[in-house]
Amino acid sequence: MAGGPLEGIRIIDLTSVVVGPLATQVLADHGADVIKVESPAGDLGRAIGGGGRTSGMSPKFLHLNRNKRSIVLDLKQAAGYAALMRLVKNADVLVWNNRPPSMARMKLSYEEVRAANPKIIYCGMFGFGQDGRYRDKPAYDSIIQGAAGVAALYHRAAGEPRYLPMVMADRMVGLIAAQMILIALIHRARTGKGQAIEIPMFENMAVQVLSEHMYLRTFEPPLGGTGDPRLLDPDGRPLPTRDGYVCVAANTNDQAFAFFDAIGRSELKTDRRFNSVNARFKNVREYYRIRTEALKQKTTAEWLRIFDRCDVPAMPYHTLDSLMEDPHLKDVGLFRVVEHPTEGGVINMALPNRLTGGARPDFRPAPKIGQHSVEILREAGYEEAAIAAMVASGATLDGRIEKQR
Numbered sequence: 001m002a003g004g005p006l007e008g009i010r011i012i013d014l015t016s017v018v019v020g021p022l023a024t025q026v027l028a029d030h031g032a033d034v035i036k037v038e039s040p041a042g043d044l045g046r047a048i049g050g051g052g053r054t055s056g057m058s059p060k061f062l063h064l065n066r067n068k069r070s071i072v073l074d075l076k077q078a079a080g081y082a083a084l085m086r087l088v089k090n091a092d093v094l095v096w097n098n099r100p101p102s103m104a105r106m107k108l109s110y111e112e113v114r115a116a117n118p119k120i121i122y123c124g125m126f127g128f129g130q131d132g133r134y135r136d137k138p139a140y141d142s143i144i145q146g147a148a149g150v151a152a153l154y155h156r157a158a159g160e161p162r163y164l165p166m167v168m169a170d171r172m173v174g175l176i177a178a179q180m181i182l183i184a185l186i187h188r189a190r191t192g193k194g195q196a197i198e199i200p201m202f203e204n205m206a207v208q209v210l211s212e213h214m215y216l217r218t219f220e221p222p223l224g225g226t227g228d229p230r231l232l233d234p235d236g237r238p239l240p241t242r243d244g245y246v247c248v249a250a251n252t253n254d255q256a257f258a259f260f261d262a263i264g265r266s267e268l269k270t271d272r273r274f275n276s277v278n279a280r281f282k283n284v285r286e287y288y289r290i291r292t293e294a295l296k297q298k299t300t301a302e303w304l305r306i307f308d309r310c311d312v313p314a315m316p317y318h319t320l321d322s323l324m325e326d327p328h329l330k331d332v333g334l335f336r337v338v339e340h341p342t343e344g345g346v347i348n349m350a351l352p353n354r355l356t357g358g359a360r361p362d363f364r365p366a367p368k369i370g371q372h373s374v375e376i377l378r379e380a381g382y383e384e385a386a387i388a389a390m391v392a393s394g395a396t397l398d399g400r401i402e403k404q405r
Contacts, residue, residue, distance in 0.1 A: 007032075046058055336349075371401060
């Protein structure tokens with residue numbers, strides 16, 4: 001048993017790449033027993049996101065699959081399918097992220113899974129809600145970013161459409177999936193009933209974008225157009241200083257007035273264009289222009305010292321490399337080198353959120369493909385001869401590290 005608040009919860013994880021593995025890692029980090037079921041080819045995430053020291057262990061995979069156990073099951077073989085259904089019978093949650101027709105073809109629809117385990121939480125993540133015309137379309141993060149308006153925000157702010165250069169839709173929807181699974185588990189604890197969860201990426205991202213930027217189209221009839229002008233202004237960005245960039249925000253009156261004092265423009269505190277939150281909002285273009293011009297006069301370090309004294313929210317502009325050297329992140333112990341049994345030293349990131357009750361006290365590095373196949377099949381009641389037969393037929397893979405050595 002792993003310990004942590006989710007100790008005793010068993011999750012069968014059929015997901016791959018980012019959206020599903022992120023969701024199940026959140027649950028695994030807090031004590032759930034996550035059994036990662038992979039095809040003989042393995043999770044595609046093992047091969048993307050940059051090469052590692054050994055095949056099938058990419059950096060991105062290492063960061064999304066810790067604290068899980070891996071079993072290989074060829075679901076096209078009767079023995080592989082039977083083994084999965086045996087695992088399902090004793091599981092709390094089944095998580096998947098392919099299109100629903102694929103699940104039906106594999107005889108893994110909600111009705112078929114519920115017949116084996118009526119209390120199962122059946123959680124599917126896919127591109128589009130099943131009541132709409134896009135229901136059968138495939139989707140990746142970039143497809144969803146473009147369709148849900150994320151790329152259009154860049155177009156309006158910077159003059160050309162761009163995807164955010166990280167898989168934001170996958171990550172946001174993965175966190176939503178973890179949230180919804182926990183809600184369903186609480187419901188089952190109260191009622192004894194399992195349920196199916198549908199988590200479409202497109203609708204979730206549309207809600208996130210439009211709750212930010214529906215703006216005056218919120219009203220019927222509309223009071224104006226879409227788009228929060230503060231967020232879409234070209235100067236809503238890290239601002240250049242004499243020697244680099246700085247990130248600064250001054251939203252409340254106290255912060256804005258302190259900012260005006262800091263840049264030597266105290267008279268702006270009584271200027272009708274800037275003397276209130278509403279006034280600054282209406283004149284955001286000029287407010288941002290003044291801010292941009294003023295910050296060019298001093299170095300980043302000088303501005304950070306000034307803003308700290310004035311209690312104006314500001315932080316240095318980090319690159320990816322400098323972020324890993326941030327002194328605050330070192331203070332809180334975010335980075336820790338752990339020893340992976342096959343990959344050697346790996347930088348692991350600690351859980352950013354803390355529970356006074358604690359998370360799981362142990363740590364499992366991301367597994368090699370099929371590393372726990374034999375272990376999990378034994379737990380499910382398979383005899384050694386049956387396991388050997390499954391290995392011989394390719395229905396499973398014995399990926400034990402100690403055996404490979």
